[in-house]
Amino acid sequence: ILSAILQTFLRPRLKCIDGELCLITGAGGALGRLFALEFAKEGAHLVLWDCNAAANEQTARLVRELGVRVHTYTVDLSKRQSIYETANRVRTEVGHVSILVNNAGVVAGRRLLDCPDELLERTLLVNCHALFWMTKAFLPRMKEQNHGHIVTVASSSRCSFYFLLQDYCASKFGAVGFHESLTHELIAEDLNGIKTTLVCPYIVDTGMFAGCEISIIPPLEPLYTVQQSMKAILAEQQMICIPRLMYIPFLARAGSDWSLCWSDSAAWALCLTPGIKQPTVKQTAITTQSSHNLLYF
Ligand SMILES: NC(=O)C1=CN([C@@H]2O[C@H](COP(=O)(O)OP(=O)(O)OC[C@H]3O[C@@H](n4cnc5c(N)ncnc54)[C@H](OP(=O)(O)O)[C@@H]3O)[C@@H](O)[C@H]2O)C=CC1
């Protein structure tokens, strides 16, 4: 977190992504479309995924005007099979993706007790589970080449608890945990050519949280949010909170997690020591606090 804060104040060198193949999920949506336009301006070729074919095509039309190659795919990210099948098609029809922007997200937006189970489940599937399948589909080639970038669009809602958002908060906590663990694994495996960036915006004026009463600070401009995210991605920053004020709740939580952090590091070191028994598939009754010990011993 500290290095992320420092990097947002310093002006690091931005990398060149001209000619790279970038896949964006939720590309028909507000932030996804802006991400597509910003990546196209940087010269990246695009693969756009969304369940909303018409919105996705509209993004593709706008992006083509900037002169880059664009391919669209209609895919349901809540279905693992749909992700794997579409990923195979991308590999054969377009090529190997070197930048993956996991942007698609949904929220049920209802009181927990009034919300149909399927809606709650969908949030976890799209915002969290899809990260596993997307990464399993595209990371192997990045590893072969020790080159790539995986961007996870999470949320500042990871930092606190808001009523009506249990499904969303749970999924974004999951996304942050996924990003952190993946980042550590890539570092541990010396794959320093594969970068990761976690994007944590406050509420953005896209309609996703339309109707929420926001008394503290007004919603962010979508373009500002994406431009700040792009700067962090091109600077290969591991994480960005937008606006910077949102680092405060992140730091507060990090402080309260400090003691857990030390036991995490110890367990992590032990896990990498040859001879330590690796986890088996069968895991029962793992609680959050003790999961690391149970997983590694
Ligand atoms: N807006 C905000 O205030 C904030 C947003 N974020 C995150 O930013 C990301 C983008 O949000 P935003 O642009 O506002 O959202 P949008 O709803 O505008 O865009 C999301 C896109 O993802 C698509 N999508 C939804 N479900 C699926 C699915 N199962 N398979 C494939 N595509 C799907 C949507 O299609 P359809 O429209 O048909 O559902 C839509 O095109 C999300 O991850 C969100 O959680 C983070 C912080 C704040």
Ligand SMILES: CC1=C(/C=C/C(C)=C/C=C/C(C)=C/C=O)C(C)(C)CCC1
């Ligand atoms: C501004 C601000 C706060 C409120 C943040 C809120 C309300 C965030 C909501 C984010 C959501 C819903 C994101 C969705 O992706 C805090 C933490 C109280 C204190 C620090 C300043």
